[in-house]
Amino acid sequence: MIDLALKNVSKRFGGLLAVDKLDVEVPKGKILSLIGPNGAGKTTVFNMITGVYPPSEGTISYQGKKLNNLRSNRIIRHGIARTFQNIRLFKSMTVLENVQVGMHCRTKSGAFRALLNTPFAIREEKEIIEKSMETLEFLGLADHHNEYASNLAYGDQRRLEIARAVATRPEMLLLDEPAAGMNPSETAELMDLILKLRDTGLTIFLVEHDMRLVMGISEMVVVLDHGHKIAQGEPKEIQQNEKVIEAYLGTKVKAKA
Amino acid sequence: MDTSSFLVQQLINALFLGSIYALIALGYTMVYGIIELINFAHGELFTAGAFIGLIVLAALQKYGFVQTHFVLTLFLVFGMAMAYVGVLGVAIEHVAYKPLRNASRLAAILSALGMSIFLSNGMMLSQGVSDRAYPALFGLKGITIIGARITYGQVFIIILSLLLMVALNMFVNWTKLGKAMRATAQNQVMARMLGINIDRTIRVTFIIGPALGAAAGVMVGMYYGSVRFDMGFIYMIKAFAAAILGGIGSIPGAVLGGMIIGGVEVAWSAFLPSAWKDVTTFIVLILVLYFKPSGILGEDVSETRV
Numbered sequence: 001m002i003d004l005a006l007k008n009v010s011k012r013f014g015g016l017l018a019v020d021k022l023d024v025e026v027p028k029g030k031i032l033s034l035i036g037p038n039g040a041g042k043t044t045v046f047n048m049i050t051g052v053y054p055p056s057e058g059t060i061s062y063q064g065k066k067l068n069n070l071r072s073n074r075i076i077r078h079g080i081a082r083t084f085q086n087i088r089l090f091k092s093m094t095v096l097e098n099v100q101v102g103m104h105c106r107t108k109s110g111a112f113r114a115l116l117n118t119p120f121a122i123r124e125e126k127e128i129i130e131k132s133m134e135t136l137e138f139l140g141l142a143d144h145h146n147e148y149a150s151n152l153a154y155g156d157q158r159r160l161e162i163a164r165a166v167a168t169r170p171e172m173l174l175l176d177e178p179a180a181g182m183n184p185s186e187t188a189e190l191m192d193l194i195l196k197l198r199d200t201g202l203t204i205f206l207v208e209h210d211m212r213l214v215m216g217i218s219e220m221v222v223v224l225d226h227g228h229k230i231a232q233g234e235p236k237e238i239q240q241n242e243k244v245i246e247a248y249l250g251t252k253v254k255a256k257a
Numbered sequence: 258m259d260t261s262s263f264l265v266q267q268l269i270n271a272l273f274l275g276s277i278y279a280l281i282a283l284g285y286t287m288v289y290g291i292i293e294l295i296n297f298a299h300g301e302l303f304t305a306g307a308f309i310g311l312i313v314l315a316a317l318q319k320y321g322f323v324q325t326h327f328v329l330t331l332f333l334v335f336g337m338a339m340a341y342v343g344v345l346g347v348a349i350e351h352v353a354y355k356p357l358r359n360a361s362r363l364a365a366i367l368s369a370l371g372m373s374i375f376l377s378n379g380m381m382l383s384q385g386v387s388d389r390a391y392p393a394l395f396g397l398k399g400i401t402i403i404g405a406r407i408t409y410g411q412v413f414i415i416i417l418s419l420l421l422m423v424a425l426n427m428f429v430n431w432t433k434l435g436k437a438m439r440a441t442a443q444n445q446v447m448a449r450m451l452g453i454n455i456d457r458t459i460r461v462t463f464i465i466g467p468a469l470g471a472a473a474g475v476m477v478g479m480y481y482g483s484v485r486f487d488m489g490f491i492y493m494i495k496a497f498a499a500a501i502l503g504g505i506g507s508i509p510g511a512v513l514g515g516m517i518i519g520g521v522e523v524a525w526s527a528f529l530p531s532a533w534k535d536v537t538t539f540i541v542l543i544l545v546l547y548f549k550p551s552g553i554l555g556e557d558v559s560e561t562r563v
Contacts, residue, residue, distance in 0.1 A: 050450060076452040088447040090440050101440045104433050105452025125433065168451060 003028040003172055003203045004049070004080075009058035011044050011227075018044045020227040021058070026172070031194065031204040033214045035238075036224035037247065042207040043085060045224075046174050049205075050082050051075045062172070076105055081165035082174035085207075087157050091150035095141060095160055098149050099132040102167030132167060139163040139193070155186040162193070172203040179210040191217050215239065223247070262404025263527075269407050269415075271516075271523040273480070276418035279515025280473035281496030283425065283508065284466030290442040290506035291462045292358065297369040298349055299470055300493025301376035302342050304486060306471025307478040308384055309338040311391055318392050331394070335417070338475050339468035346467030347460050355456075380486040388485050391478040414476045421472060422512055425465070429508060434461060442506065491535070495522075498542045504555020513553060517541065 004026040011019040019041040026032045034042050048055045051072040060067045062078055070078075081102075090098050107124055136142040139159050144152060149160060158178060165173055175194070179187045191213055198204050208214050214221060215235040223231040223238060225247040231238055238244055281303055288296045313334050317323050323330045353372045357365045395410030429435035440448040441458045449455050477492070478484045495518055503514025518538050525537045545553065 052446065072446075072449040073452050073454055076450065082450060084447070088444050090443045090447075092443065093436070093439060097436060101436050101448070101453070102451050104437065107433065121433070125431075164451065 001028045002026065003063060004205065005059075005061050006045070006049075007059050007061075009045075009048065009055045009060060011041070011048060011053075012056045018227050019048070019055075019224075022224070022227070022229055024222055024229070026203060026205050027220070028203050029198070029201060030219045031198050031206060031217055032220045032222065033206040033208060033218040034222050034224060035208065035211075035214055039226075040224040041227040042224055043176060044227075046082060046176050046205075046207060049075075049174065050080065073105075076168055076170070079169075079171035080174065081168045081170035081172070083161040083165050083176055083178060085177045085180060087161060089149040089157060089160055089164070091148065093149060094145065095136065095147055095149055095152065096129070096132055096145040098160060098164050099135055099167045100128055102164040103128050103132055103135075103169075105168055135163050135167050138196075139166070155182060155189070158182065158186075158190070159193070162197075166197070166202075170202065172205060173197065174205045174207075176207045177209060178206070179208055179213050182210075187213055259404060265403045265405035267523055267527045269405060269411060270527075271520040272415055273411055273519075274523055275516035275519025276415055276422075277473050277476060277492070277515075278496050278499045278519050279512045280418055280421065280469045280476075281492055282499040282503065282511035282515045283422070284470040285497055285500040286503070286505055286508060286511040287438075287462050287466040289500070290508075291438065291459055292354065292365075293362070294354060294365050294369060295497070296466070297366070297493075298353075298372040298376055299467065299496075300489030301373050301380065302346060302349075302467040302489075303470040303474040303477075303492055304380060304484070304489035305345060305376065306338040306342045306467075306474030307391075307484040307488070308380060308389075308474075309341045309471070310334045310475035310478055311389060311484055313337045314392050314394070323392075323394070331413075335472055335475055338471045342471035342474075343464035343468040346463040350459065350463040355459075377486060377489070384486055386486065388483040391482050391484060393482060394479060410479060414480060417472070418476065421469060425469070425508065428465075434458070438462060495535075495538055498538055502542050502545050502552055504552030507552070507554045510552055510554035 002025045004024075006022055006024040009019060009022045010017065022045065024034070024045075034045060036042055047053055049060055049067065051067070051070050051074070054069050062080060065078065067075055067078065090101065093101070107128060133142060133145065136145055139162060141156060141160055141163055144156060149157065152160060162173075162175070162178065178194070179190055182190060187210060194204060194206070194217055206214070206218065218235055221233065221235055221238045222229060223241070223244050230243045230247060231241045233241070281299065284299050284302070285296060288294060288299070314323075314330070317330050317333065349372055353368045354365055357368055395408055395413065397408060399406055399408035400412070401407075429438060437448065437453045437458050438461065440451070441453060441455055445455060448458075473492075474484075474489075477488070496515065499514035499518040500511050501514070502517060503510025503512070518541065521537055521541050522534050525531070525534045549555075
């Protein structure tokens with residue numbers, strides 16, 4: 001079953017065509033990776049899906065519902081959460097508070113009730129704390145719940161970003177370069193975590209440069225180059241695809257050698 | 258009056274003035290924190306609060322309500338002033354700032370200055386150019402601590418302002434909306450991504466900040482016994498200095514800055530020629546900014562936002 005479908009999606013920034021007639025289908029409960037050299041338009045795709053800006057052409061639909069002109073705060077309610085390439089934690093809030101903010105989009109008490117602190121709102125807030133702690137437990141951050149986000153180690157900050165996204169109780173998680181800046185053991189832990197999240201039923205849509213991670217856990221890989229889709233398939237097929245090697249992997253191998 | 262009672266008296270004065278500056282500075286700092294705009298109309302919102310308080314108080318006095326229901330009178334005067342100015346704050350945000358949210362910073366600042374002039378002139382036309390007397394609510398009765406005289410009015414004002422600050426602190430730290438507000442201030446794009454309604458959060462900020470300013474306006478009117486359409490200017494300047502001094506965008510910073518500015522001003526007037534008291538405010542400000550440009554509790558704002 002297809003969860004998220006991009007049909008013929010393009011994005012123009014002035015004269016620059018960042019994404020060109022892209023078709024991507026993300027199947028439910030799977031891990032799909034979007035790869036490509038820098039500037040290929042990967043983050044632009046994420047930004048369009050999450051309503052940072054609308055696509056210039058084409059349609060984005062999620063479980064049959066069109067997302068095109070929805071703003072980010074509506075899209076999250078459809079069950080799509082994301083993290084960013086650069087860490088965007090609320091730094092002067094505690095770890096627990098960061099997760100609580102994520103959870104708030106699912107709670108019922110509106111502005112007025114929260115302002116008046118009605119018994120209902122208080123009870124709900126209590127539940128939020130419990131559930132936030134469960135989420136932190138799952139992500140292995142429970143011990144740090146009272147620390148300021150800015151004081152966490154880098155790997156933990158990355159994990160907190162994921163925890164906060166998970167706290168919105170999404171059905172699909174978009175991860176934008178979650179392994180950026182991580183050392184190999186942190187990356188290995190991250191791979192386990194992503195698989196664990198997938199096993200809870202989440203659909204994972206991943207943008208990543210770390211090929212070990214991408215090839216290790218993806219069920220499907222889509223390759224972008226200069227805004228075009230140049231290949232799509234299972235990791236093995238992608239690794240042998242001439243076009244991909246030429247555009248992307250090839251240069252990487254050379255650079256390493 | 259001996260030295261110790263003189264000192265206690267000055268301490269009370271400093272606490273009073275500091276609380277007023279702190280309440281006004283909170284409005285600046287909250288609005289700046291959330292949309293990075295100096296709301297130059299804030300001084301006029303403070304004055305508007307004082308006038309609404311005056312109007313409500315005068316009406317209640319006319320019907321003899323003040324003598325029979327004293328506590329309710331206080332509640333009504335502050336409540337009505339804060340509610341009215343809160344609504345005014347949201348209206349200003351909607352008309353003058355929201356359309357410019359994606360325009361250059363300068364455009365919004367000019368719009369704020371325009372709003373300030375508009376409101377100031379509006380109050381001049383509707384309330385007149387001369388001083389308007391504030392009905393004395395508390396009289397001169399009071400208590401004596403170590404020889405220093407504190408009127409009940411002063412006690413009430415200091416306690417009320419402290420309560421408002423504690424309530425704000427609880428709201429911002431413990432409620433869902435308060436957390437949404439802090440999240441929005443720290444990273445707007447991310448906050449929206451997590452389902453926070455940014456427009457609503459900004460509106461709430463524009464209710465709370467101006468409402469606190471309005472409360473300060475009523476306090477100043479009650480304490481000094483008169484209000485005038487342009488009285489907001491000097492308070493605006495001082496509170497602005499307090500917000501910058503404490504670190505603009507920081508709520509505890511605004512309170513601290515307000516207390517410091519109030520304290521310095523009172524100390525100067527107590528021992529040195531009081532004509533220079535306004536100058537000292539800015540000397541302190543310049544000194545602090547020279548050594549710590551982000552203010553005492555200010556954070557580094559170089560962080561990228563988009």
